[in-house]
Amino acid sequence: MSTPREFAPGLVIQDITPPLRLADFRLIAFDMDSTLINIECVDEIADAAGRKEEVAAITEAAMRGEITDYKDSLRRRVKLLEGVTVAEMEQVFTERLQLNPGAAELVAACKAAGLKTLLVSGGFTFFTDRIRDRLGIDYTRSNVLEIRSGPNCGELTGRMVDQEWGDICDGEEKRKMLLETCALLGIPAQQAIAVGDGANDLPMMAVAGLSVAYHAKPKVREQAKVAINSGGLDRLLEVLA
Template identity: 80%
Template sequence: MSRHEFAPGLVIQGFEPPLPLSRFKLAAFDMDSTLIDIECVDEIADMAGMKEEVAAITEAAMRGEIADYKDSLRRRVALLRGVTIADLELVYTTRLRFNPGAARLVAACKAAGMKTLLVSGGFTFFTDRIRDKLGIDFTRSNILEIESGPNCGQLTGRMVNQPWGDICDGAEKRKMLLETCASLGISPKEAIAVGDGANDLPMLGEAGLSVAFHAKPKVREQAMVSIESGGLDRLLEVLR
């Protein structure tokens, strides 16, 4: 089926709507610029006076113009050295907002009996709070290393290795989606995946329904649903 506008600002390809929501058992979401309206790393960088430099790397990574996402994230995080926990708190309380329709879409998925997953190249300082606010079942994201000793409470400019690996990139998002499906005893084709950047493409490619939200061109072209105006809950226009 060709790519076509199903409704103003809502483009679909590869299926004929509506799809029954009951077909799906898991909904996986990216965080930055998907569930929330900022890129957290860029806003943290602003606290260090480095937003322009960091945001340029973020934009290139999200557009798929940087081949090594892990290296791009390490470069960005290195520029955050010296930012304080208080600065992170300020980003959370004054700059982070849910995107329109995010809470409604997650609630609709949960009401339909689906499990929910948050997979992010961002940081646990934010993903854990988003998880708790929305009642999300599973998460995977990165841990910012914090200085001890004289500089206690400041970022070191590094991330902490975790039991599953070092950095949650596109490959890790895909792996976590597949592992979560396996643990639930479902097929990846029973999952919905929602994202906006190139590092979401590996998990979008595995899901039964791939959704781009105000996404980069490469992601819009490949997703089965592209929400190009309005909120995340516009997905419910093609799901019943």
């Protein structure tokens, strides 16, 4: 890669010459936690169990790329959520979760330019389905938290539910889902944009035509073609005419 240069205050680019045309792309894929939204949902759920500090430390290490086995790190975190109720998760959604600045504006601009939208998250369907519906996202992939039935119904078991595509949406699954969606749309991956902030976003960012780091970990900023280090997600539109 070329040496990164500051295109505008808080906006760094490398290996591209703006302005690019947004309409030349056909798909934009987003991570959710700390990208489209302001929180790491697993950390906030853990707060209800009095285990936020422990879970957040694992999350931070995973996002920085210091834990290489993302699936194991997520299983460890989810196990610590056992006993949290659906009502407490509802509280996280209504009281703590907000869209990041510029998220709605960027999604709307992409849709207006004819792009399809994809949400791929190492988080949970409890939240991704609602963000999908709020923003009108076309495709999603994320993890399902297992909820007890019978005695103690409505509580998390500390496990996740396997899905038809696999067990956990990790970095490799994000890459696979981006490529599968490109194939579904009949486009090359070069016509896809991938936006994320953590190490588990790097596999999908590596295959996309344009990779975007949003307030990201150092390892991610270094490898992205666009790094938004200040301001909202819609700052990407400064690079895409």
